[in-house]
Amino acid sequence: MSAPTLHVTLISETFPPEINGVATTLGRLSEGLRQRGHQVDLVRPRQATDPAHAGDEQLLCRGWPVPGYPGLQWGQVSMHKLLRRWRRQRPDVLYIATEGPLGLSALRAARRLGIAVVSGFHTNFQQYTSEYGLGLLTRLLTHYLRWFHRRTHTTLVPSVSQRLELERRGFDNLTLMARGVDSQLFNPGRRNKALRDQWGLENEDIALLYVGRLAAEKNLAVLQQCLHAAQQQYPLRCIKLIVVGDGPQRSALQLQLPEAVFCGAQRGEALAEHYASGDIFLFPSLTETFGNVVLEALASGLGVVAYDQAAAAQHIRHGHSGALAMPGDVEAFIDACNWLVEDAEALRRVRLNARQHASRQGWPAIIEQFENHLREACRQPQQLNTAPQAATLVIKSGSSAPRG
CATH class of the missing domain: 3.40.50.2000 (Glycogen Phosphorylase B;)
Structure with missing residues (x-):
């Protein structure tokens, strides 16, 4: 008997047609899941090319420009808006790809509803701070990212060296999931x-x-x-x-x-x-x-x-x-x-x-791994978090860090 299909919601502050590694990866993962029969919704900031009505499978929110990065945005949506949406149509599992205000709202809403969450570590923001003259924020940002990812079922990391670096910084429950390449396009x-x-x-x-x-x-x-x-x-x-x-x-x-x-x-x-x-x-x-x-x-x-x-x-x-x-x-x-x-x-x-x-590093095997990680998260019992106030101080102390 075939496994049941999943209702997956991806949360990201970047997505195609934006050009960067995170957007490329998420585009491949979402399309791969759909081809395998799963329902995939998306929560992301509105882009200039988006139509007025994006369809029921997308929740487009307000975006704020990232300083020094024209075309990239932080997303902002209230936790209560996500709660209303997910109470009407509850996803089986979330995949949170970015840890900014949008990802934080999604994490808090999911914990309130007991929805399984898998996160991805796609960007070394804690290393970027020193490049932009913000080295004093590195410790605070690392603390926030560690706090964030510990509240998800597992954190998917794309390389062995990245996993070792995060373990050195006190991150735990990390799972390796590499990337693929379209060797027909790139040849x-x-x-x-x-x-x-x-x-x-x-x-x-x-x-x-x-x-x-x-x-x-x-x-x-x-x-x-x-x-x-x-x-x-x-x-x-x-x-x-x-x-x-x-x-x-x-x-x-x-x-x-x-x-x-x-x-x-x-x-x-x-x-x-x-x-x-x-x-x-x-x-x-x-x-x-x-x-x-x-x-x-x-x-x-x-x-x-x-x-x-x-x-x-x-x-x-x-x-x-x-x-x-x-x-x-x-x-x-x-x-x-x-x-x-x-x-x-x-x-x-x-x-x-x-x-x-x-030519042997195709996307299909990566997408199958991704699906398996999502299924595993769904199988684990979820604890309802009806009193998030205990985490509020930590959230507030770290949530300003990603804004730079």
């Missing part, structure tokens, strides 16, 4: 000569590619260091930096890197063509919970250079399917890039192995 066959012509590159020239948010926490100064080191080491080679993405640091980076090609944010097949038209993918971020772009680059057959953590640590074998440096070792990162620039045969071999590995 080397989408390499586009016309696009490389626009970049001013011949077939034998080297395109150093970066895809992602252009923001302080991405450690983007390393891109300039890699480019200049490679150009000085190999002055007879044509080596260009191609930057795909947008964010608060774009203007500053364009001033610092006038010779680089800035392509802006790309989606779908256009994004896949940009990946496949590169040669070496540089990913210097040190704050990732996973890094979906690493898998997308591997699937596109690129030689990936990254720090040995998160997705790179799980999916790259150094010297075989990519090149890794110890976290924070900029010289080793630059050396890894130069190795792939210098050794054409090594780059060819690494790109082939990268594609072979990534």
Whole structure:
């Protein structure tokens, strides 16, 4: 006998068509659950592209802009509105992907009604604070996040390194659930000569590619260091930096890197063509919970250079399917890039192995794992929380932290 279908509600302050790793992952998970026959509702902030009436499967709430992140929002909805909605049509389980005011309201309402809750740790906000000059908030924010996730059935984390980091900070009941990649969309066959012509590159020239948010926490100064080191080491080679993405640091980076090609944010097949038209993918971020772009680059057959953590640590074998440096070792990162620039045969071999590995990392198995975690939460007895006042002080002391 087949297992009963679930009524799942996802709570997130970002969702497609917004461009970021959290939105991409949630879009895949929600569509995968629907394809498996489950009812999936969504609670999120209203986006500029949303119609006036979003349908019964979505609750769109007011959003407040996130400082320094144009296009991203904190969501705000009253707990009482959620209580009314979920008393009328009770979900079996919630998945809370973001811990801001919207996620907090959903958590409190679920505990009041005894609804099962699974949470996800998608963003290292406690690490971002230092990048934005808010280092004093790190301890407070970590305390709030730990408090938040302890009140859910389990917290899904995407990488082994992320789980170890959270355990070191006192988080518990963590469950590993990795990410997948669409290897039909992202594949080397989408390499586009016309696009490389626009970049001013011949077939034998080297395109150093970066895809992602252009923001302080991405450690983007390393891109300039890699480019200049490679150009000085190999002055007879044509080596260009191609930057795909947008964010608060774009203007500053364009001033610092006038010779680089800035392509802006790309989606779908256009994004896949940009990946496949590169040669070496540089990913210097040190704050990732996973890094979906690493898998997308591997699937596109690129030689990936990254720090040995998160997705790179799980999916790259150094010297075989990519090149890794110890976290924070900029010289080793630059050396890894130069190795792939210098050794054409090594780059060819690494790109082939990268594609072979990534082609086995599909989404269906991840979505099945996700469904199993939701079912397990539903099977556990839920305790009604009819007196949340005891937690109010903790909530109030931490709830302002995510607003920055």
